[in-house]
Structures are given as C-alpha cells and as structure tokens.
Amino acid sequence: MSASKSVAGPSVVSHAGRSGRNWLALSAIAALIVVLPVAGLALEALKGSTGLWAHLFSSVLPVALRDTVILLVGVGLLTAVLGTTTAWLVTAYDFPGRRLLEWALLLPLAVPTYIIAYAYLDILHPIGSVQGAIRWVLGYESPRQFRLPDIRSMIGCILLLGFVLYPYVYIPTRAMFITQSGNLIDAARTLGISRRAVFWRVALPLARPAVAVGIALALMETLNDVGAAEFLGVRTMTVSIYTTWITRTDLPGASQIALALLLIVVGLVAVERWARRKQRYATDARRSRGLKPQKVSAVNGMLLLFMGSVPILLGFVAPALYLTTEAWKRYQFAGVSPRLLNEAISTITIATLATVVTISLGLVVAYATRLRPGKASATLLRLSTVGYAAPGTVVAIGVLIVLAGFDRFIDRTALDWCGISTGLLFMGSGAAVVYALTVRFLAISAGGIEAGLSRIPMSLDHASRTLGQSPAGTFRHVHLPLSKAAISAAALLVFVDCIKELPATLLLRPLNVETFATHLYGEAARGTYEEASIAALAIVAISVLPVILLSRIGTAGRSVAADR
Structure with missing residues (x-):
C-alpha cells in the first residue's frame, strides 16, 4: 500500500503541474486577446504623419483636453459629494424610509448616461412641460420672456453625469462605513466630538480608499461616454475620436487621439493607486461592533429622507417616468414598431454571445490564477482586465485595426489559393462587436469569478486530487458547482453592460444592424425623441437587474456587520 502511494503521489503532482501549465497558457491567450487591440492602436497611431500630430496639437487636442479635464473634475467632485453624503446618511442615522433609501440610491445605475441626456433634453426643452409650468407660475407667456439656462452646456x-454615476462612490463608501468599528465612533464621542464632526474627523478619513476607488470608476465611465457629451455639446476627447473617425474618415488621427486618451486613463489609475498607497485599516473583528445608526426626530427624519431622495428623483425617477409616458404615447399612436423586434433580437444575440465568450475567458483566467498562483498568473490577470479601463471608442478602434488586418489576410489568402474573395469576414458578421465587448468587460468576468473561487478552501482541491480527479475534473465537479452564484452574478453584470454599451456597438456594428442603444442614439441625434422612448425604456428595465443584485449584496453585507 505504501509503495502504491509513493508511486501515485508524484504522478498526481506531475499531472497537476502539466495541467496547471496548460491553464496558464490558455490564460496567456486570453490576455493576448485583450492586449492585441492596444498594440494595434499604437501601431496605427504611428502611421500618422508629423503634420497630422501638429494639426491635432494645434486645433483638436487643446479643446478636447480642456473639456475632458473640466468634465472629469466636475463629475469627480459631484459624485464624491453625493456618494459620500448619501452613504453616511443611510449608515449613521435611523429614520423612517431609511431601508428603502438604502437600495433606491442604487437605481440611477440603471440609467445609462446617454439615456439620461436623451431624457432631460426633452424634459427641460424651452417649450416643454417643465419650463411651461414654471412660466405659468411666474406669469410669463413665451420662452422669449423667460427660459432656464440651456442644458446643452458643460454644467448641464x-x-x-454626476446624478447618474454617484452610486459608484456610494456603494464602496457605504460598505466601508458599515464595516467601520462603532468603538472608534464611541471613543470620538466621549472626547466631545459631535456626530457631524465624527464624519469629517473619523469616518471620512477611514473611508478615503473606498471614496477614491468609487471616484476612479465614475471617471472611467465619464471617459467612456460618447452619447451624453455629444448630445449636450461637450467636445470631449471621446467625442473627438468618434468625429475624427466617422466624420473625417481619419483612422490614424482617431488612433492618435485614442492613444492620448488611453494615457489619461493610465494616469487616472496611477493617481488613484498613489492616493491610497499608504492607507491601512485594521480592526479586531472579535471585539468590534458595527456602527449603530442614531435615531433622529420625526422632523429631522423627514428632512433626511428628502435629502436622500433628491438624487433618486433626478437620476432615476424623472427620466424613468418620462420614458414610460413617452413610450405609452408612442404605443397608443402607432403601436410597437416592427423595427423594435429586430433590434431586440440583435441586442440580445450580441449581448448573449459576448457574455458567453467573456465568461468562458474569465473562467480560464481565474482558474489559472488558482492553479498556478504567482507573478505570472497575477500579471496575466492584470493584462486581461486592462480593457475595462479603456473607453469603448478606444477599444473599438483597436479591434477594428486588428480584425481588419485579419480580414485582409484571409481574403488575400483565399484569393491566392482558391480564387474567391471572403470579403469582410469578421467586420461584416458582428464578430468585431462581440470581440470589443469581450475586451471591455473581461475584467468583470475574471474579477467576479476569481473572487468566487477564492472563497473555496484549497482543502477541497487536495481532497479531489487524492480521489483521482484531474484539475479539469476538479474544476467541473467541485469549483463550478460551488461558484455558481459568482459566475451567475458576473454573467448578469456582463450581459447588462453589453446591452447598455454604446460607443463600441455604434462604431463596429455591421451595416443595417441596429441595437436598442444605437437606435436611441440615432433618434436622439435627429431630435425625434418619442421614436426611441420604447427602446430606452427597455434598456432601463433590463439594467434594473444588476441593481437588484447589488441591493441584495448590500443587505447581506449589513447583516454580517450587524452579527458582529
């Protein structure tokens, strides 16, 4: 028996090592898939002449860079203020409606940035119902006598964007507030510090890493936006990439602007990590207790409820009511357009294919990290997630360059060998859109699945191996069943993000293929808002799904903190 064990032991280890190397090789392929568009973008940018760079630096980049910086600073400040104050409000105070407010503050995440711009352009139109009601109250008769400032502006x-993106700060900051030790708060109060001062001197400094992460995510979404900025007349670098490529048909120029934007993104990530490089927080979970909300009077409770409801009303309720009303009007007038059925099929098909590919690659990257922990797997994990930091327009240009090259190579090879032309095999089939969405959202898949796998004890892997299972068998019979929740949550988030994604889909979709997002963009660009209301409402309705998931996770987090 001992002899058989001595023989079997090394063979199992050797088999596990070979299998681990195979998974690591597959992870390297996944990372290469993500990195290729960035490399293609850099090569295309080098094709631009020196005169083109001079033109960009003199006329395009100064305005685009100025507007981008102003927009980032403004959105960063607004999301920081809204996210941290609402997180503290629902964590530190107990008032009627607080439980409802906790998850309702997530709802603006269900409204993509281009949809809120689309909605408010009509809601706040000079001859719209809102401004008409204001003029009626003030006794004016026409927009010439009184009108609100034009929402098509940098401030607008x-x-x-701030009222849509603040949940990116609210979610991690609230989680940090919930897990903060109530003992620290009590100690501060015994030293004579008021509840308001506790926020500034104790709670907020401890939560700075979470606030920094949330702001960074909000700024990434701001850089990814193309619809809202274009609708509102703000010429960001993302909009400049789109117009340079589509309007001027200048791919090298668009690549150079995209490369400059990518450097800004890298700079944002570096600044965010530098800002929290020395942040450390430790507590004894056995002796500490969670922060207990303070009960307030009825009047103060109503005031806090109103304050917490304002971001929800502006960021979700108002646009959702507008879309519902306009969709109902459109349905009563002309029913449901046959176009919407085709757009729904295209939207769901593209999102489903991209989700399947993204989750499959995410499983490979996450499992390789578990099998072969170390610098190599960690580096491949980071490389496979860099696409999420790149705006959709940047990824789209990189994907176009790579797949267009493959299309030309295959077409030339087919002509030489078979005498037939394959045409745009990748670019004309929708594969480019699926590829771009995979690059953009592989970070969500790999990160979510890796977090789920990390909760499974390594002892189960060892037990499975001693029973004769290979790493692939252990993956099928142990890890997949135990990480179903994490995989399902990642798949849901990826699917919804694919449906909401506008820049990559707008730039890479095949001819005569429309999705909900591209249909809405086209109608809003033409000013026919009522035509796209049903598509916009469908996107918002689907986007509520991850919000429900996040609210359940938040409730679970509070329960754990309370149990401590």
Whole structure:
C-alpha cells in the first residue's frame, strides 16, 4: 500500500503541474486577446504623419483636453459629494424610509448616461412641460420672456453625469462605513466630538480608499461616454475620436487621439493607486461592533429622507417616468414598431454571445490564477482586465485595426489559393462587436469569478486530487458547482453592460444592424425623441437587474456587520 502511494503521489503532482501549465497558457491567450487591440492602436497611431500630430496639437487636442479635464473634475467632485453624503446618511442615522433609501440610491445605475441626456433634453426643452409650468407660475407667456439656462452646456453635462454615476462612490463608501468599528465612533464621542464632526474627523478619513476607488470608476465611465457629451455639446476627447473617425474618415488621427486618451486613463489609475498607497485599516473583528445608526426626530427624519431622495428623483425617477409616458404615447399612436423586434433580437444575440465568450475567458483566467498562483498568473490577470479601463471608442478602434488586418489576410489568402474573395469576414458578421465587448468587460468576468473561487478552501482541491480527479475534473465537479452564484452574478453584470454599451456597438456594428442603444442614439441625434422612448425604456428595465443584485449584496453585507 505504501509503495502504491509513493508511486501515485508524484504522478498526481506531475499531472497537476502539466495541467496547471496548460491553464496558464490558455490564460496567456486570453490576455493576448485583450492586449492585441492596444498594440494595434499604437501601431496605427504611428502611421500618422508629423503634420497630422501638429494639426491635432494645434486645433483638436487643446479643446478636447480642456473639456475632458473640466468634465472629469466636475463629475469627480459631484459624485464624491453625493456618494459620500448619501452613504453616511443611510449608515449613521435611523429614520423612517431609511431601508428603502438604502437600495433606491442604487437605481440611477440603471440609467445609462446617454439615456439620461436623451431624457432631460426633452424634459427641460424651452417649450416643454417643465419650463411651461414654471412660466405659468411666474406669469410669463413665451420662452422669449423667460427660459432656464440651456442644458446643452458643460454644467448641464456635469450635473446629469454626476446624478447618474454617484452610486459608484456610494456603494464602496457605504460598505466601508458599515464595516467601520462603532468603538472608534464611541471613543470620538466621549472626547466631545459631535456626530457631524465624527464624519469629517473619523469616518471620512477611514473611508478615503473606498471614496477614491468609487471616484476612479465614475471617471472611467465619464471617459467612456460618447452619447451624453455629444448630445449636450461637450467636445470631449471621446467625442473627438468618434468625429475624427466617422466624420473625417481619419483612422490614424482617431488612433492618435485614442492613444492620448488611453494615457489619461493610465494616469487616472496611477493617481488613484498613489492616493491610497499608504492607507491601512485594521480592526479586531472579535471585539468590534458595527456602527449603530442614531435615531433622529420625526422632523429631522423627514428632512433626511428628502435629502436622500433628491438624487433618486433626478437620476432615476424623472427620466424613468418620462420614458414610460413617452413610450405609452408612442404605443397608443402607432403601436410597437416592427423595427423594435429586430433590434431586440440583435441586442440580445450580441449581448448573449459576448457574455458567453467573456465568461468562458474569465473562467480560464481565474482558474489559472488558482492553479498556478504567482507573478505570472497575477500579471496575466492584470493584462486581461486592462480593457475595462479603456473607453469603448478606444477599444473599438483597436479591434477594428486588428480584425481588419485579419480580414485582409484571409481574403488575400483565399484569393491566392482558391480564387474567391471572403470579403469582410469578421467586420461584416458582428464578430468585431462581440470581440470589443469581450475586451471591455473581461475584467468583470475574471474579477467576479476569481473572487468566487477564492472563497473555496484549497482543502477541497487536495481532497479531489487524492480521489483521482484531474484539475479539469476538479474544476467541473467541485469549483463550478460551488461558484455558481459568482459566475451567475458576473454573467448578469456582463450581459447588462453589453446591452447598455454604446460607443463600441455604434462604431463596429455591421451595416443595417441596429441595437436598442444605437437606435436611441440615432433618434436622439435627429431630435425625434418619442421614436426611441420604447427602446430606452427597455434598456432601463433590463439594467434594473444588476441593481437588484447589488441591493441584495448590500443587505447581506449589513447583516454580517450587524452579527458582529
């Protein structure tokens, strides 16, 4: 018996090592798939002449860079203020409606940035119902006598994006507040510090890493936006990439602007990590207790409920009501357009294919990290997630360059060998859109699945191996069943993000193929808002799904903190 064990032991280890190397090789392929568009973008940018760079630096980049920086600063400040104050409000105070407010503050995440711009352009139109009601109250008769400032402005863009993106700060900051030790708060109160001062001197400094992460995510979404900025007349670098490529048909110029934007993104990530490089927080979970909300009077409770409801009303309720009303009007007038059925099929098909590919690659990358922990697997994990930091327009240009090259190679080879032309095999089939969405959202898949796998004890892997299972068998019979929740959550988030994604889909979709997002963009660009209301409402309705998931996770987090 001992002899058989001595023989079997090394063979199992050797088999596990070979299998681990195979998974690592597959992870390297996944990372290469993500990195290729960035490399293609850099090569295409080098094709631009020196005169083109001079033109960009003199006329395009100064305006685009100025507007981008102003927009980022404004959105960063607004999301920081809204996210941290609402997180503290629902964590530190107990008032009627607080439980409802906790998850309702997530709802603006269900409204993509281009949809809120689309909605408010009509809601706040000079001859619309809102401004008409204001003029009626004030005794004016026409827009010439009184009108609100035009929402098509930098301030309008900052406000709208801020009220949609603040949940990126609210979610991690609230989680940090919940897990903060109540003992620290009590110690501060015994030293004579008021509840308001506790926020500034204790809670907020401890939560700075979470606030920094949330702001960074909000700014990434701001850089990815093309619809809202274009609708509102803000010429960001993302909009400049789109117009340079589509309007001027200048791919090298668009690649150079995209490369400059990518450097800004890298700089944002570096600044965010530098800002929290020395942040450390430790607590004894056995002796500490969670922060207990303070009960307030009825009047103060109503005031806090109103304050917490304002971001929800502006960021979700108002646009959702507008879309519902306009969709109902459109349905009563002309029913449901046959176009919507085709767009729904295209939207769901593209999102489903991209989700399957993204989750499959995410499983490979996450499992390789578990089998072969070390610098190599960690580096491949980071490389496979860099696409999420790149705006959709940047990824789209990189994907176009790579797949267009493959299309030309295959077409030339087919002509030489078979005498037939394959045409745009990748670019004309929708594969480019699926590829771009995979690059963009592989970070969500790999990160979510890796987190789920990390909760499974390594002892189960060892037990499975001693029973004769290979790493692939252990993956099928142990890890997949135990990480179903994490995989399902990642798949849901990826699917919804694919449906909402506008820049990559707008730039890479095949001819005569429309999705909900591209249909809405086209109608809003033409000013026919009522035509796209049903598509916009469908996107918002689907986007509520991850919000429900996040609210359940938040409730679970509070329960764990309370149990401590």
